[in-house]
Amino acid sequence: MHNNSNIKNLLYEFSILLSKETDLRHLYFSALPILLLAFDFEKIVLFKYSKRKLCFDPKIGLEKESVSYIKEMWEKSQNIGSFANYLLNFDITELYETDFNKKIRMMNIPCNEITRSILNPFIIKEIKNIKINELKNRHVTHILKQMRIEEALYIPLCAKNSTVGFILASPIIENKQELLSFSAMLGLCMDSLISLKTITNLEKFIESNKEEFIHKQKLYEIGKTASTITHETKNSLVGIIGLFQKLKSFVEKTEKSTKYINIIESELSKLYRFTLDINKYSRNSSATYKEFVNLNELVDKAIEMATTINSDFVFSVCIDKKASTIYADKGQLEQVLINIFKNSIEAYNKKAGGTIKVIARKEDGFIVIKIRDNSGGVKEDKLKEIVKPFYTTKTYGTGLGLSIVGEIIKEHNGIMEFSNINNGLECTIKLPIPKNKIPEDKNE
Amino acid sequence: MSDKKKIMIVDDEDAIRLLYQEEFEDEGYEVIACKDGEEALEKFQKEKPDLVVLDIAMPGMSGLDVLGKIKESSPNTPVIMSTAYSHYKQDFYTWVADAYIVKSPDLSQLKEKADELLNKE
Structure with missing residues (x-):
């Protein structure tokens, strides 16, 4: 009909x-x-x-x-x-x-x-x-x-x-x-x-950033308080333990006094060790949650976020089918990509014509992601410096971005390297493919 | 003994001050104990100590400020920075100090450092 x-x-x-x-x-x-x-x-x-x-x-x-x-x-x-x-x-x-x-x-x-x-x-x-x-x-x-x-x-x-x-x-x-x-x-x-x-x-992105910010601020406050408490506790303990050692010599040694002294000593040293441990923990970064993630989607999302800074940038994406799944913390890897994109975008000093190419392929046990820009690159002797905290060339980024990126990649047992290419910078990220884990077949 | 070496202890924690004072006195030093930075700077001019053991985290003037003032007026007087944790080790202000120790109930490290710095001259 x-x-x-x-x-x-x-x-x-x-x-x-x-x-x-x-x-x-x-x-x-x-x-x-x-x-x-x-x-x-x-x-x-x-x-x-x-x-x-x-x-x-x-x-x-x-x-x-x-x-x-x-x-x-x-x-x-x-x-x-x-x-x-x-x-x-x-x-x-x-x-x-x-x-x-x-x-x-x-x-x-x-x-x-x-x-x-x-x-x-x-x-x-x-x-x-x-x-x-x-x-x-x-x-x-x-x-x-x-x-x-x-x-x-x-x-x-x-x-x-x-x-x-x-x-x-x-x-x-x-x-x-x-x-x-x-x-x-x-x-x-x-x-x-x-x-x-x-x-x-975009709304979600702004909202999640806001939440993350509040969360981080809270963590920071808690961390600060905890570190003040341990600092003060440790300070007091140093005096207490030291003076207690002196006090021991004044105490008449009986069966009971020896027992008490031993208990006090062991408890004090337990507390003291505790103040040393807690300080170690406060330096650890937040835990990562790794899973199998679709690299295509991740790159897409990061591009979407990065283009809010500069919508004139042209992205090329070529992800090999074999490299389309990576084992990583989704949120953190997204941060990595956004930060690298952001750096390239901020380093570009012309009005139009900025491009970023994302290439990914599988290479003996690793997923290799290459991000290339045409933003001029950095001086050869500064290449190793750019991942250090607070390092900035004024053209590439604000100084903290790439050091955080480096930390995240380290956390993923991966490798990150920068090299100069024709009129631009190339960032190579190598993420290991876990041997004992098999990705689940997921439809979207 | 009139040529007793003078050590100045600056720490806001009463127990630590007392502990350091007694330990150093037992070692045969003369000890000037100060509870904060202001007191330390005032007594420093009067007493002219041979060595200063300086806490960093103190209410009011911080140990780093005191360090700067002491080194300004008497750059050759050795100063040992002493604090609960090693956070400040990276702070470049502490590079001005002659030594950096992390506080511990075991004072042997502090005493060794003090001996070493005092007998250099």
Whole structure:
């Protein structure tokens, strides 16, 4: 029943759905089935454009057979808006778990200059047909091969005169005019939900920083009090123990006095040792909680935070599949990346053109992460100095950042090194892969 | 013995002051005990001690301030800094001092240092 009135009715449901969706991820899974049903596509794939990485991320892949139960719902629904409401509230797990979707999402398109230069001409703002044997673009060819199709319809998703993403659908249809209404609405909806997500992330970041600050302040106060107490206690004990030694010689030695003296002596020395121990503890930093973390997500998040300082910086990320999982404390490693990014951004003294490249790969027992900038580097003889506390060249950072970073990497039994590269600084972080631990297979 | 060497003890803790005083007196020194920095500086000019044992953490004037004043007026008088913990060892002010010891009920280290510094001359 894919006639014009069916499209019109679905367009109506689509607009209701889009006006109510609040979650970006859910939107992909609720909106795409409607497109698939309206134009009777066999396969449909959506890519989201990442402004930060200047790249496209695969978000969802759907096949006709996997939405058959949704089609049934549509055919059964009688009231206007009821199908939209069904999609708005339906559980996306089943669609998420399909093999096709998983395959699409696993598709790893590296974000680097080469990919960008190839993909950029591909960013066109009109619907058009693309054919595998006419394509020069290796990456797009790869996508079509993964979809197992020869040709596809390219549907751009735009908002505010820029690209939010695109859809590839198959088979090619002629009725592109009506498709445009769907894609225009979807683009706008995606854009507003992306903005919403960014704001929420930032709010969370600010909030967590605030909490962390309060927490640290409290710890600091407790630590200060504890250290004052031990300091005073130790001071008193030095006098007490010393004078007690003298007092001993005045005491008449009887069985009882010897017993008392021994007890007092052993208790005093216990207290004294305690004041020595407690001081050792106060110097230990907070405990780390290590787990298997997705490096892609971690880098993404750190980039997101770092770009709040300077949104003009262009990030390239190329993480080898084998290096996508690291064993680390999530929060601390994020701090590491943010601090390194921040240093590079702060060291850059031109208005535009700043770039940071993140490369990760597996290398005999280690995950090696390299972060390269074009911010000019540091003097060769100062390279070893930059991780020392309070060291600052005025251009690279505030002085404490990299020393904290160094401590964290040390805490992870890792190695961190800096070297100058062509017009920039390269930070190499090596994190050991634990031998006796196997990462759990996690889906997002 | 008129050529008894004079040691000045500066510590706000009564027990420690008494302990040091007695120990050094037993060793044959003359001891001037002061309970704070102000008293120490005042007596320093009058008594001209041969050695000063100086606590760092004291109410009012800190041991580091006292150290500066003493070294200003009499740079050749040896000063031993004495404190509960070794935090201050890194503080570059203490580099001016001739020795740094961590307080302990066992005074042998302090006494050794004092002997060493006094017999250098």
